[in-house]
Amino acid sequence: MSLRLPGKLLQLSSFLWAVQSALPRTHVRSFGIKSLNEAKPSRFNVGPGLPVLESTSTAALRRKANSLPLRSGVIATKKGMTAVFDADTGKRTPCTVLQLDRVEVVSHKTRQKHGYFAVQVGSGWKHPSNMTKSLLGHFSANGLSPKRHVFEFRVKDESGLLPVGESIRANWFQEGQYVDARSNTKGKGFAGVMKRHGFHGQDRSHGVSLTHRSLGSSGPGQGGGSRVYPGKKMAGNMGNTQNTVQNLKILKVDSETGVVVVSGAVSGPKGCTVRIQDAIKKPWPEVAPVVEAATA
Ligand SMILES: *[C@@H]1O[C@H](CO)[C@@H](O)[C@H](O)[C@H]1NC(C)=O
Numbered sequence: 001m002s003l004r005l006p007g008k009l010l011q012l013s014s015f016l017w018a019v020q021s022a023l024p025r026t027h028v029r030s031f032g033i034k035s036l037n038e039a040k041p042s043r044f045n046v047g048p049g050l051p052v053l054e055s056t057s058t059a060a061l062r063r064k065a066n067s068l069p070l071r072s073g074v075i076a077t078k079k080g081m082t083a084v085f086d087a088d089t090g091k092r093t094p095c096t097v098l099q100l101d102r103v104e105v106v107s108h109k110t111r112q113k114h115g116y117f118a119v120q121v122g123s124g125w126k127h128p129s130n131m132t133k134s135l136l137g138h139f140s141a142n143g144l145s146p147k148r149h150v151f152e153f154r155v156k157d158e159s160g161l162l163p164v165g166e167s168i169r170a171n172w173f174q175e176g177q178y179v180d181a182r183s184n185t186k187g188k189g190f191a192g193v194m195k196r197h198g199f200h201g202q203d204r205s206h207g208v209s210l211t212h213r214s215l216g217s218s219g220p221g222q223g224g225g226s227r228v229y230p231g232k233k234m235a236g237n238m239g240n241t242q243n244t245v246q247n248l249k250i251l252k253v254d255s256e257t258g259v260v261v262v263s264g265a266v267s268g269p270k271g272c273t274v275r276i277q278d279a280i281k282k283p284w285p286e287v288a289p290v291v292e293a294a295t296a
Contacts, residue, residue, distance in 0.1 A: 061111070070284050071160050072119035073153040073277025074103050074168050076260060078183065080270050084251055084261070095251055096266045098181075098274055100258035103168045104144055108161050109152060118154045119162055122147025123273075149273050171255045178279035180246045183268040187240030197233040243267040247279050 053059075076098035083094050101124050109118035126148040128136055139146050142164050155161065162168070173179065193199040193215040202208045202216060215235070219228045245266055252261035266274055278284055 061116075065156050067280055068117075068154050068156040069160070069278045069280060070156050071278060072105070072121060072155060072162055072168070073179075073275055074100055074172060074260075075121055075123040075149050075151055076100050076103075076274045076276055078266055078268055078270055078272050078274050079259075081265065093251070093263055094265070095261050095263050096181075096248075098260045098262060098266070098276065100168070100170050100260065102147075103258075104147070105162045105164050105166045105168070106139065106144060106147065106150060107142055107164055110158070110161075116154060117157055117160065118152040119160065120150060120152050121168065122150045124148030151275055153275070153277055169255045170253045170258050170260050173250045173253055173260060173276070174285055175250055175253055177250050177285040178247045178282040179250060179262060179276045180244055180279045181248055181262065181266045181274050181276050182242060182244045183266055183272055183274040185239045185241055185243045185267045186269050188238040190236065191238035192235045193233060196235060196238045199233070246281060248276075 077100075079097040079099050081094060081096050083092050085092055103121060103123045106120040106122040109116060109120065111117055122139070122144065124147060126146045128146050131146050136146060144165060188195070192213050194201050194213050199215055201213045202211055204212060215233075218232055218234065219225065245264065248262040248264050248266070250260060251263055252259070254260075260276070262276070268274065
């Protein structure tokens with residue numbers, strides 16, 4: 001739309017426009033849907049000293065390798081808790097007794113075939129009549145008897161892949177090293193919000209009727225959105241979810257009985273299955289043969 005301006009004013013305005021466009025542009029306000037300004041650099045992951053993130057899957061795998069253990073873990077059964085006493089100071093340390101039962105390497109996962117390196121480990125024994133034929137074939141192809149529990153432990157590279165069929169004993173871990181223990185927590189069933197999320201509940205009196213332990217309002221009213229937001233904490237199933245307890249010290253190891261004693265508590269009831277692997281937030285154990293192979 002052209003303004004109807006007297007000739008002189010028109011000249012003046014075009015002169016002003018020329019002056020303005022010649023000046024260094026500091027800030028240009030833009031209106032409309034498409035901005036005339038060039039896109040700002042991202043606020044994230046820019047600046048000196050920050051690594052440049054690559055979006056390729058190879059780069060992602062390289063990054064992942066920094067947080068993967070060098071060697072496999074083992075499957076154990078939680079036997080219960082006890083305590084050990086320091087002979088000198090008399091200090092009591094609560095500990096958990098874990099036991100290994102016929103832990104053997106079932107197969108490998110490799111970067112070439114599956115996209116990642118992992119050791120598939122099995123433990124215990126299961127009656128063949130209670131197994132699918134495909135699983136039976138998987139075990140017998142590798143010369144193993146049927147295993148009750150099978151889990152994968154991710155490792156950094158090929159040097160962490162143990163030979164298939166090799167049995168792992170309790171001396172896989174050294175006394176004094178640290179492990180992460182992964183297991184399912186005790187199931188609590190369908191729990192209310194006070195137990196599940198620590199809500200305060202409502203008043204005992206002051207007119208509250210039959211809703212003393214309920215959550216109250218679950219969101220804003222009409223005008224405030226009038227819907228329940230995703231992730232709203234509500235009553236529901238509690239427990240029986242995987243939990244990792246990090247940095248447990250190995251206090252005792254007995255290869256004869258397969259017993260591994262770790263300091264502190266491990267999630268789950270007695271008899272539950274626990275996966276233990278070298279702690280990712282501590283230095284890797286020194287004397288492990290796989291670590292030697294990796295450095296050689
Ligand atoms: C198969 O599994 C069921 C359920 O766990 C068990 O009761 C049964 O004894 C098993 N059968 C054999 C032959 O072990």
